[in-house]
Amino acid sequence: MLEIKGLTACVEDKEILKGIDLVVPDGQVHAIMGPNGSGKSTLSYVLSGREGYTVTGGSATFDGQDLLTLEPEQRAAAGLFLAFQYPVELPGVNNANFLRTALNAIRRARGEAELDAVQFLKLARAAIKRLSMADDMLKRQVNVGFSGGEKKRNEVLQMGILRPRLAILDETDSGLDIDALKIVADGVNALRGPEFSALVITHYQRLLDYIVPDRVHVLAKGRIVRSGGPELALELEATGYAAVIAEAA
Amino acid sequence: MSAAAKKPAPLEAVAGAFLARYEARAEPDAARAQAADLFRTGGLPGPREEPWHYTTLRPLADAVFDTPHTDASDLLARLPGIAAPRLVFVQGRFCPGFSVLPAGITVRTGAPAWGTLARPALEKLVALNSMLAEDGADIEVADGVDGGTLVLASLASGGAFHPRHAIRLGRSARLTLIEVNLGTGTYLNNPVFSVSVAEDAILTHLRQQTEAPDAFHLSTLYAEIAARGTYDGFLLTLGARLARMEVHARLAGEKAVAHLNAAQLLGGSQHADFTTVVTHDAPATTSRQTVKNVLTGRARGVFQGKIQVSRIAQKTDGYQMNQALLLSAEAEIDSKPQLEIYADDVKCSHGATVGELDADQLFYLRSRGVPEAEARSILVRAFLDEALDPIAHEGAREAMEGMIAAWWDGQTGVQGGAA
Numbered sequence: 001m002l003e004i005k006g007l008t009a010c011v012e013d014k015e016i017l018k019g020i021d022l023v024v025p026d027g028q029v030h031a032i033m034g035p036n037g038s039g040k041s042t043l044s045y046v047l048s049g050r051e052g053y054t055v056t057g058g059s060a061t062f063d064g065q066d067l068l069t070l071e072p073e074q075r076a077a078a079g080l081f082l083a084f085q086y087p088v089e090l091p092g093v094n095n096a097n098f099l100r101t102a103l104n105a106i107r108r109a110r111g112e113a114e115l116d117a118v119q120f121l122k123l124a125r126a127a128i129k130r131l132s133m134a135d136d137m138l139k140r141q142v143n144v145g146f147s148g149g150e151k152k153r154n155e156v157l158q159m160g161i162l163r164p165r166l167a168i169l170d171e172t173d174s175g176l177d178i179d180a181l182k183i184v185a186d187g188v189n190a191l192r193g194p195e196f197s198a199l200v201i202t203h204y205q206r207l208l209d210y211i212v213p214d215r216v217h218v219l220a221k222g223r224i225v226r227s228g229g230p231e232l233a234l235e236l237e238a239t240g241y242a243a244v245i246a247e248a249a
Numbered sequence: 250m251s252a253a254a255k256k257p258a259p260l261e262a263v264a265g266a267f268l269a270r271y272e273a274r275a276e277p278d279a280a281r282a283q284a285a286d287l288f289r290t291g292g293l294p295g296p297r298e299e300p301w302h303y304t305t306l307r308p309l310a311d312a313v314f315d316t317p318h319t320d321a322s323d324l325l326a327r328l329p330g331i332a333a334p335r336l337v338f339v340q341g342r343f344c345p346g347f348s349v350l351p352a353g354i355t356v357r358t359g360a361p362a363w364g365t366l367a368r369p370a371l372e373k374l375v376a377l378n379s380m381l382a383e384d385g386a387d388i389e390v391a392d393g394v395d396g397g398t399l400v401l402a403s404l405a406s407g408g409a410f411h412p413r414h415a416i417r418l419g420r421s422a423r424l425t426l427i428e429v430n431l432g433t434g435t436y437l438n439n440p441v442f443s444v445s446v447a448e449d450a451i452l453t454h455l456r457q458q459t460e461a462p463d464a465f466h467l468s469t470l471y472a473e474i475a476a477r478g479t480y481d482g483f484l485l486t487l488g489a490r491l492a493r494m495e496v497h498a499r500l501a502g503e504k505a506v507a508h509l510n511a512a513q514l515l516g517g518s519q520h521a522d523f524t525t526v527v528t529h530d531a532p533a534t535t536s537r538q539t540v541k542n543v544l545t546g547r548a549r550g551v552f553q554g555k556i557q558v559s560r561i562a563q564k565t566d567g568y569q570m571n572q573a574l575l576l577s578a579e580a581e582i583d584s585k586p587q588l589e590i591y592a593d594d595v596k597c598s599h600g601a602t603v604g605e606l607d608a609d610q611l612f613y614l615r616s617r618g619v620p621e622a623e624a625r626s627i628l629v630r631a632f633l634d635e636a637l638d639p640i641a642h643e644g645a646r647e648a649m650e651g652m653i654a655a656w657w658d659g660q661t662g663v664q665g666g667a668a
Contacts (some may be wrong), residue, residue, distance in 0.1 A: 102619055
């Protein structure tokens with residue numbers, strides 16, 4: 001269970017998060033929607049431990065463990081996964097080696113046996129097939145020369161292989177056509193279960209047609225101004241952020 | 250004060266010691282005498298000479314070369330495990346007991362292999378080598394012969410030595426030459442190579458400079474490549490406190506090709522200088538240089554690359570890229586590209602980049618569970634990929650990868666210890 005209480009955070013002395021309260025119980029998918037500049041990406045980076053974001057108050061725990069004091073790799077080992085809005089290119093790093101290194105690092109941190117190349121390839125090929133991705137995806141350099149859609153699918157592939165307990169999807173739908181959107185949504189839905197929860201950050205309601213959330217939260221100016229069921233996303237789509245935010249204020 | 254002023258400059262004293270060693274030799278020898286005259290007049294290269302602007306031999310003046318060990322079998326054990334014949338030199342002298350002679354290649358040892366390309370009048374270290382050379386390998390691969398793989402190793406534990414090697418490939422001949430330099434203690438290795446590649450021949454020259462941390466490595470290589478021939482060189486520099494690897498490659502025949510790739514990984518107060526002069530002297534010739542530097546501590550890397558294109562060398566294709574990854578605030582890279590183009594229809598490009606590890610890439614890896622030290626190692630290896638990937642000899646590439654990984658572990662150990 002992810003529990004965020006009164007979380008405030010700054011980027012270069014500018015306060016972006018102004019007191020976030022949020023609970024995502026195990027097995028649930030919550031969506032965070034909000035206009036540009038509302039702090040959506042900042043929240044995802046603060047939770048995953050990116051440098052340059054200073055937490056000034058509040059707390060964030062995952063299964064009772066204080067997330068904010070952990071290194072990024074420790075958060076990953078604890079079960080957290082961030083699907084990047086802009087996946088990073090790693091020239092000179094082979095995708096298969098990258099995935100196996102990541103998986104084995106996480107398994108090692110959890111005290112599980114590492115997978116050898118054969119075991120890993122079997123697992124990776126199955127994941128690739130589920131995501132309707134090309135086989136050569138594993139042979140390519142990480143995200144290098146990938147189209148926008150391929151990069152996002154690669155994020156979902158990583159998620160499928162690392163099998164996190166809490167996934168944060170930071171605008172994973174941006175730049176995707178409808179087919180890719182469905183594939184990405186299928187990838188997330190395949191992980192759903194009592195042991196998996198997700199925070200789906202998005203600007204548009206469209207993704208939530210395919211990943212149906214348990215709860216929807218509206219983030220504006222660094223605070224959650226409204227929460228509701230999936231119908232809130234539809235309302236936002238119909239009336240726009242301005243109306244919902246004004247109403248909440 | 251006046252007494253100090255009369256003392257010779259430090260490098261003159263070093264040169265004087267080399268001359269004394271020459272003069273102590275018994276037998277007169279015209280070739281050596283000529284070199285000695287050049288060296289007596291010219292001495293060692295100094296900072297006033299443009300090609301030596303970034304690299305000073307001054308540390309030689311304070312070095313005391315060790316007395317070599319009598320047994321070098323511990324060094325022999327450190328040769329990479331490559332299943333190939335090998336020519337092993339110990340302190341610059343051929344060691345038959347350590348060597349496995351190749352079949353199908355002509356090899357002569359026991360005397361310097363002078364070759365035809367060296368220019369002692371222009372390169373002072375080559376004059377020094379010519380004056381004091383004692384031994385070397387004369388390697389010849391006949392027309393049409395695939396010589397396979399041959400290891401040429403230098404093991405050392407002391408002294409100053411000046412090996413003189415010549416490699417000749419006949420028409421359409423092939424050879425992969427794996428050059429290994431390693432040792433222990435304080436010593437000077439000053440080899441000179443004369444490399445001739447005939448028409449349609451391909452020489453792959455994989456060079457491993459893993460000299461001892463207190464050693465000096467100063468090498469000069471001359472290569473001449475005939476029509477459609479290829480000199481495919483890769484240099485891995487990890488060792489020596491002071492290293493200068495100088496290459497003069499002349500593309501002498503139409504469509505000749507030279508690759509001078511390198512990876513320099515330096516830490517502590519190491520200094521390594523890769524200096525190349527590529528002369529395009531025939532039409533449609535190609536040169537490629539990808540040089541990668543990874544520098545930590547107070548290390549200093551130098552790359553000087555000159556591309557000369559003569560008037561007849563139309564359709565020349567020259568490319569040069571020098572990239573440096575600076576992993577500490579005190580590390581330094583000096584990059585000096587030079588193009589001299591006298592033909593009008595050529596394609597020549599050069600570039601240089603300097604940077605640190607990319608914070609976004611580091612975070613991306615860590616967010617996937619990869620610990621920071623491992624993530625850094627992955628990114629350093631990725632940075633080197635462009636230079637390492639073209640190495641076709643799998644055994645040699647794996648051996649070099651292993652050495653790079655060990656180097657990295659050593660560096661992170663040092664950093665961890667200091668923290």
